[in-house]
Amino acid sequence: MPATLDRQLVVAISSRALFDFEEENELFEAGDDRAYMALQQQRLDVPAKPGVAFSLVHKLLGFNVGAAAPRVEVVVLSRNDPISGMRVFRSAQHFGLKIERGVFTRGTSPWRYLRPLKAQLFLSANEADVRSALGAGVAAARVLPSGARASDAHPHELRIAFDGDAVLFSDEAEQVYQASGLDAFQAHEIERAGLPLPAGPFKPVLEALHRLQRDKEDAMSVRTALVTARSAPAHERALRTLMNWQIEVDEAMFLGGLAKGEFLREFEPDFFFDDQIGHVESARAHVPAGHVASGVKNV
Template structure:
């Protein structure tokens, strides 16, 4: 029977999003790739420090049955390295993953070329990278993707058995239809538009497929618990600048999709960073740079270059 990833949540991630290669990357940017390759090869036995998305990846992989246990041959999450690194530098990436106990087996290393084109054969449902052009190309191809901020805070260790993910609404989970109204007519026009259409579901944004996949993953975790197996939990939050009366359309849209979120924060334009610090997500996705930069000192964050405000 041919090998397939069809029944898994596939996360593609760049080496700089998973591990902290910022020191090595400065050498690459100031010199050439051969100097970078030499350094990575010299450090091949030295595990790279965890990067911004490390906690998210580690916890998602923990949804898989442990090796040697029943159903271990049926993983529900697959993480693939998709990197502009060269194959030699890829040695250190895999060694580092092994050091931290991350069961990552697949990788694509393109030595400077854009790797996003491999997302389609991988059937990836999330792509995390520090390279903006690759993220934009992935989003245009219909793959949920975010540019990871390498300087963002690392995730809290307070919830070891729970994956926590926070999403902005407009242009992330939902289309940017309402954001376009706001940009054209201001807050009052936006509120009126959303109040009048409260019962009309918003169109899907780029991250709806990921939220759906996460809900399936949550169901798999619940089934594992019922079978008496240790299982990870998933907790999601909608963190949006919307406020009443525009909140109703967002909630009703999720209800129409039959998707549940655990928390919804309607902040009415307040800075999101302090609220995200309390939620303690393993990752936060937003389309507006100012919100991502505001969140980055507190939590791992990524920019979704989509919609009128984020593109």
């Protein structure tokens, strides 16, 4: 009987999102494929440094420790060549990351393998791959490799923060705001306060985290936050939507347009997801952050 990833949270991640390959990537971006491969081969026995999404992956895999069956599967899905993939696996082993599966496509887009992997989340430094994944219905974010690393203050707690519109929720309300301004947006949301928002691309990820929190009773836990530019009275529809989904978040920040970075610095997430690049830039100075290229702001 073949192996299966059913009933697991499957996270696909590129090698640059997981490890710091920025020096090597300069050769790759210059189009010198052979020199890049040669450099990676020379460094096979040199573990790569942790990248922006390293803490997220490390803690997700922590939910498998002591479990009767794996709860989370992390797969490397990379434009790297197979030889460079050897260094990725060796680096993962060095840090105790139990990553056993990988797909390496040597320069071509790997997103098409998300479907057979049944991946619910894809993290990559390549914007085109992220957009392709989102277009295929998979939650995806572009990791900014030069961003901050996660705090080590919460070793047994996975902390993730989400924006609302175009991330957890659809961009229905954001479209109103962009077309008609703040007053029209507020009126639209007050009128529809009791009507749940349609789901955004990251609703399945929040659901999967909710299941991990509910079903897993050991040293690892989950803490989630909604960090949104919404303010009262538009906050109510967002909260009622989560209530309708029967999903709880631990913290909610309705910031009314304030910069999100300093608030996220205090929450200390392992990762933050937002659809607006300005918010991601504000966040990345303090915490790991990824750009979700969905919704009207990213057309």
